[in-house]
Amino acid sequence: MFSQKFMLSQKFYTHGRLSRPIILHSRYLSNIPQSSSKEVGIKELIQRDIKHAEQVGVIAPAPLDANTFRKIVHTTWELTKFYFYGALAIYKRRQNISAIKTRIRNGGLHLTRAEGRLIELQRKDVNKVIPFVILAILMEELIPVIAIYAPFMLPSTCILPSQQARIEEKKAVKALDASVSYRALFAELNGKAQDGKLPLSALRGNGSAAAMCGVLRLPTFGNDLLRTWRIQQHLKFIKKDDDLLIRDDLLNTLSNEELLQALEERGFITMGIKTTEARNRLKWWLDSVRDHSDDVLARRLSLLAERR
Known part of the structure; x- marks a missing residue:
């Protein structure tokens, strides 16, 4: 049941052919809060990220009649599932990549660009997933903060949509600044x-x-x-x-x-x-x-x- 729910949420997050999140498409960006951590507090920014994830179906919202304690417990559990299945997706992705390499090695169809990009994405995620899992077990509450200040530490499958949009926005600003400066x-x-x-x-x-x-x-x-x-x-x-x-x-x-x-x-x-x-x-x-x-x-x- 959890697996099916996670796969449904991933449809909102990851493009089937690219390593770039589909949430970055312009039709999604208009619904994402763009305030930076300098404009609002970290706590409020994290809450906005979670609320947006609930709005697009990445994580389930708490029941309407839930009290504050139940809402905290519910959100913590939903984020735990999101991170767990995100890490699991990286593990399962190995099977697809192994099949691609076996096909090529046996003289089958040559590597496609989409497959090449998937392999590169997997290489990056594998290097991040073990430290991420350790961090998630010991200090899960720090992950949203890391998404703000050190997003390069997070695997691609463990970043909420609005976090990813903010990461890309910061990269674009950084690139423009470097190009001019x-x-x-x-x-x-x-x-x-x-x-x-x-x-x-x-x-x-x-x-x-x-x-x-x-x-x-x-x-x-x-x-x-x-x-x-x-x-x-x-x-x-x-x-x-x-x-x-x-x-x-x-x-x-x-x-x-x-x-x-x-x-x-x-x-x-x-x-x-x-x-x-x-x-x-x-x-x-x-x-x-x-x-x-x-x-x-x-x-x-x-x-x-x-x-x-």
């Missing part, structure tokens, strides 16, 4: 590129690694070694995604939502961009990497600096 730094990086390639070593010092993490919507905490590692891992994923987009000629089949996501993952600012322009920008990127089979990460790093 570090414009001179990106110009300097572009000048270091040779033959259309910029090595990762060029990001050492001067805040270059933090600036690049910012535009790529990656966490910026830590030292340059950790930031550069994040950039490297992200560019490896982008390289695979580029290959699948080019191989299957998917550019003109992507929806507007998919186009925006692809651009954001490649460091573009998408606020106010129209679909035609979004498709042209992604085409520019794909054309720029199409014939570069050597030092593919350095090529993409150069494009990140060049297009500013």
Whole structure:
């Protein structure tokens, strides 16, 4: 019974083909409270997140005749189920990924882009799920606070819809701020590129690694070694995604939502961009990497600096 209920709630949360939550689509965003933790208290913000989750059916609301104590108990239990089945979904996802890899290994249909993105999402979630489970067992009440201040710690299946929307909003603002604030730094990086390639070593010092993490919507905490590692891992994923987009000629089949996501993952600012322009920008990127089979990460790093 609980499993069926959780699967129903997940329909409101996760898109079947993408790693990006469906709740981010514009038709859902209008119903999500957008107040930040600076405008309201943390307690009120958490309550708004829970109320919105109840409104869209992710968790069940307390009975109307419940007193305050029963409401607290009910909400705590509903959140516990949400986190439990979210972690369980990551475990069960392994079976699908194992079947995909077995099919390819046995000479079946090649990897699709949706499958490649699912595998990447699973890689990220697996790294987060064990610390998350420990945290949920010991200090479950801290999870909503972490969703506000350290959202990168949470698996994708354990974030409430309005929390996810706020996370994406903060990433977009952060990317825009980095793009504007570090414009001179990106110009300097572009000048270091040779033959259309910029090595990762060029990001050492001067805040270059933090600036690049910012535009790529990656966490910026830590030292340059950790930031550069994040950039490297992200560019490896982008390289695979580029290959699948080019191989299957998917550019003109992507929806507007998919186009925006692809651009954001490649460091573009998408606020106010129209679909035609979004498709042209992604085409520019794909054309720029199409014939570069050597030092593919350095090529993409150069494009990140060049297009500013």
